[in-house]
Amino acid sequence: MNFIELANKRYSVRSYSDKPVEKEKILRCVEAARLSPSACNSQPWHFIIVDDVELKNKVAKESFMALSNMNKFTLDAPVMIVLVIEKKNMSSNIGSFLKNKDFSLIDIGIAAEHFCLQAAEEGLGTCMLGWFNEKVVKKLLSIPKSKHIGLLISLGYPKDESFPDKKRKPIDDICSFNGYNK
Ligand SMILES: Cc1cc2nc3c(=O)[nH]c(=O)nc-3n(C[C@H](O)[C@H](O)[C@H](O)COP(=O)(O)O)c2cc1C
Numbered sequence: 001m002n003f004i005e006l007a008n009k010r011y012s013v014r015s016y017s018d019k020p021v022e023k024e025k026i027l028r029c030v031e032a033a034r035l036s037p038s039a040c041n042s043q044p045w046h047f048i049i050v051d052d053v054e055l056k057n058k059v060a061k062e063s064f065m066a067l068s069n070m071n072k073f074t075l076d077a078p079v080m081i082v083l084v085i086e087k088k089n090m091s092s093n094i095g096s097f098l099k100n101k102d103f104s105l106i107d108i109g110i111a112a113e114h115f116c117l118q119a120a121e122e123g124l125g126t127c128m129l130g131w132f133n134e135k136v137v138k139k140l141l142s143i144p145k146s147k148h149i150g151l152l153i154s155l156g157y158p159k160d161e162s163f164p165d166k167k168r169k170p171i172d173d174i175c176s177f178n179g180y181n182k
Contacts, residue, residue, distance in 0.1 A: 001121065010117055011163050013125025014073040016156035021051070021079050025122045026155070032118035036111040039103035040091035045111050045150075048082040048141055056080050056138050062133040063152055071131060077154035081115070083108060085148045088155060108150035117154060125158035 001009070030047050037046065050056045059082065060074035088096060089102050094104045105177065116126040129152040137149060176182065 005118055008166060010126070011118035013129040013154070013156070013158045014127055016073070016078065016125065016154070016158040017159050018076070019098075019157045020077065021124060021156055022073045025119075025124060026051075026079065028122065029115045029118040029124075029155075033111040033115040035088045036107070037115045038092070038107035038110070039095060040089055042089040042092035042104070043109060044086040044092070044104040044107055046084040046086050047115075048084065050082060050141070051078065051081040053078075055140065059137055059152070060154075062136045062140070063129050063131060064069070064117055065131060071129060073127075074129065074154045075154075077127075079155040081153040082137060082143075082149055083112060083151045083153065084142040085150045091108055107148065111152050112153060115131055119155060123157070125154075125156060128152075129154065130137040164174055 026049055030049075032043070033047065034043075036043075050059050056077075056079065057075060059080045060071075060077065063071040063074050065071060084095075085104050085108055087093075092107075094102050098170070112128055116128065119126045132149070132152050134149050137152070138145065138147070143149065173182070
């Protein structure tokens with residue numbers, strides 16, 4: 001599979017089979033994330049793999065949105081990944097302050113995508129989740145109060161083999177050469 005094929009294949013999987021996910025596959029996804037670039041090579045991330053069924057269900061329930069079906073599919077995912085934002089190193093901290101840009105959020109996003117692309121390569125499905133009750137998830141997993149969770153990622157084998165077409169803006173709308181032209 002070439003890169004564009006892989007990028008097309010990765011989609012937000014919201015329907016999972018109950019087939020368990022092999023530990024070595026999960027660790028290869030973490031390895032792909034570990035290889036991600038980050039500002040000043042700060043690597044401000046920690047991956048918590050939640051595969052204990054009871055605990056995983058408790059974490060999944062904290063991603064639901066009240067009075068809607070949003071994120072209820074996480075209950076079917078056999079694994080939840082919790083991406084904790086670690087402290088930036090000194091250079092990244094200074095850079096973030098001087099440039100008024102929190103580099104760690106960018107770093108976390110890149111690492112999450114590396115994880116998800118490797119998962120797609122392994123035949124696994126993922127969905128990044130920005131909607132969750134951070135306070136309760138931190139308590140469930142003994143994450144110190146001072147830390148933040150960047151994202152949750154549901155992980156498992158997709159129920160369907162096929163993958164949907166991408167809904168994306170046309171390339172001309174998102175790109176211009178030699179100046180902002182929109
Ligand atoms: C930061 C971030 C947060 C997201 N949060 C959620 C979420 O809480 N629930 C959900 O179902 N999808 C969530 N998504 C998935 C997006 O809806 C999805 O990536 C987008 O619609 C594009 O579709 P695709 O991933 O299938 O290509 C999130 C994606 C990102 C990058």
